[in-house]
Amino acid sequence: MSGGATMSASTTDRGTPLVEVRNISKRFGGVHAVSNMSCDLYNGEVVGLLGHNGAGKSTLIKMLSGVYPQDEGEFLVNGQVVHLHTPRDARAAGIETIHQTLALADNIDAPGNLFLGRELRTPIGTLDSHRMEHEARQIISRLNPNFKEILKPVRSMSGGQRQTVAIARALYFNARILIMDEPCAALGPAETRMVMDTILALKQEGIGIFLISHDMHDVFEVADRVTVMKNGKLVGTENVTDVSQDDVLGMIILGKKPGKAA
Amino acid sequence: MVLALIVIWLVLQISTDGIFLTPRNLYNLSIQTCVTAIMACGMVYVIVARQIDLSVGSLLAFTGMVTAYVQVHVIGNDSNIGWIVSIIVGIALGVAVGIFQGSWVTLAGIPAFVVTLAGYLMYRGAAFLITDGQTISPLNPTYERLGGGIGGAIGTTASTVLGVIAGIWVIFNAYNTRRQRKRYGSNQTPVWAEVLKVAVACVAIAAFVWTMNSYPDPAHKDADGNPIGTGIGIPVLILIAVMIVLTFVATRTRFGRYVFAYGGNPEAALLSGINTRRLLISIFALMGSLSAVAAVVTTARLNSGANSIGTLQELYVIAATVIGGTSLAGGLGTIPGAVIGALIISSLDNGMVLLDVSSAQRQIFIGLILIGAVWFDTVYNKRMGR
8 A cells, every 4th residue: 555656657757756745644633534645746747636525635735735734754845855834834835725615815805815925015014905906917817818806805706706816826926836626616617617728728837736626527637647545545546548537436436446446 | 884973963963952063072072982992993903803802891991000000109190201101011011911812812712702701800800909999099190181181182283283184195195096006007986086085084184173173172261361272182193093003004014914814714814824823812912902092091081090990891892893894703894984983882972961861771772773783784794695
């Protein structure tokens, strides 16, 4: 069950991974939420992180984004060990997370949310709201040209617009590593399309993306590899070209690699 | 809200046969509003951040007693700078108590309701213990002016100058905002709306200054024995300073932005890397310092320190904040709104005194107003889909 042994063969000749998760474990009381989990992510690659509810995906992602500390194991970014004690540490390491809940303050407008925790300030230290609005307009119009009314509380925005704000927040600060937790779960077909296109565009720019999704179809469309978890443990990592959706479903449900399952 | 205030004023004006809207009564009203309004400004931060502080009335008594004690029994009330030291000690105590309460809330995870309910009991007791229940009086004569009583206003000339400065600032601010928005090509409000807004603000400032200047000072007459106007009361200036600083902090600084972000979604604030513990402790410390400032105005006005001051004040402060549009669900509220809320409460109180309504009946009426305001808040939030 060790992580190293199950690495997909094609990744060995690609140099240093952008992110390496090495034998990470996390317990909550007596529950092993994640145990001895290993996986990796390369530049310009999308890795689908799959598993049932409670498989440990969210816990792993929360450790990577600095919300919880891990009990054991290491995270490496570009081959360097990083210590992710707070969300700030994760951001400093170039890791941006789009949480499933989006983590937006509903009462604040789009620029306010985009820069939350990293506000642009004037020379005297006050909020530079005009510049933040200007910058927010630029990045948001790049992602979603129809989205103009950015100065109202995000509460009154559509699901796709809220998603755009969350993605814009992750991109503005030049993230190299993007974690997207169920980015399309609450979206309609057109908005899902927009997010999928964004993922493909970001991949072109060389950003590495961990994509968590229950929608196998979406994952197979954009991902290069899939990493499957069950009961907090790694089941396996496969290139999407080497396996069928049914194979991956088997890994999720049975917790077995396709070759052995047959 | 402003509309509600205007209606209340007109109704009181008619029912008191024109006594309510006289310079004399309005001067008194302006002073009566200050203590509640100063604390309500801080309560906006507390409630916006989904917290509550029930201890502010007791803390007012505690810090007020300590200020009076230091001023009279430690330094001596004839010292020229002693009263300044006593104010600093009082505010420092308010901050310390706020940090104490905030730490229990954030580090120990005890709800603010419980921590500050305990504080409500403790600080009232502490206020009693300082002098074993004895009143401290008289206070320093210069300090006494901070209460807005005799000599507690700044005179007509200074008031007019301040009014003009305020008017210029309003105009400059509107112009500057337009210029900034133009620079970044943002949407502009129509010129006529902007001009109307500025004009209304300027007229309101002029009316206020004129009214305060029209109240003849009972203590001073000019060389010919004619009465001279008092001008703006010093407590009002303290309140305006608090309003300006806290509005600025709320709208233009990171701290203010984080208070609102935390109130809107605590999890989002945490995930954005905001130090939410430090944030909440700072909010309680701010509230504590404002309780101490309100204690200065209260003790100066009474020219004494007594352990019973500020009784039920916490309820008036919370009521003013909520009437002023701050949502108990968090994330929503304004400083000027809270001041108007305080003005509504003290207007009703003041007007009912003029109408000879008993204190018991006044309490019932203000209680009903509070329910009405929260009901309005609930309906409004439902409409907004919160």
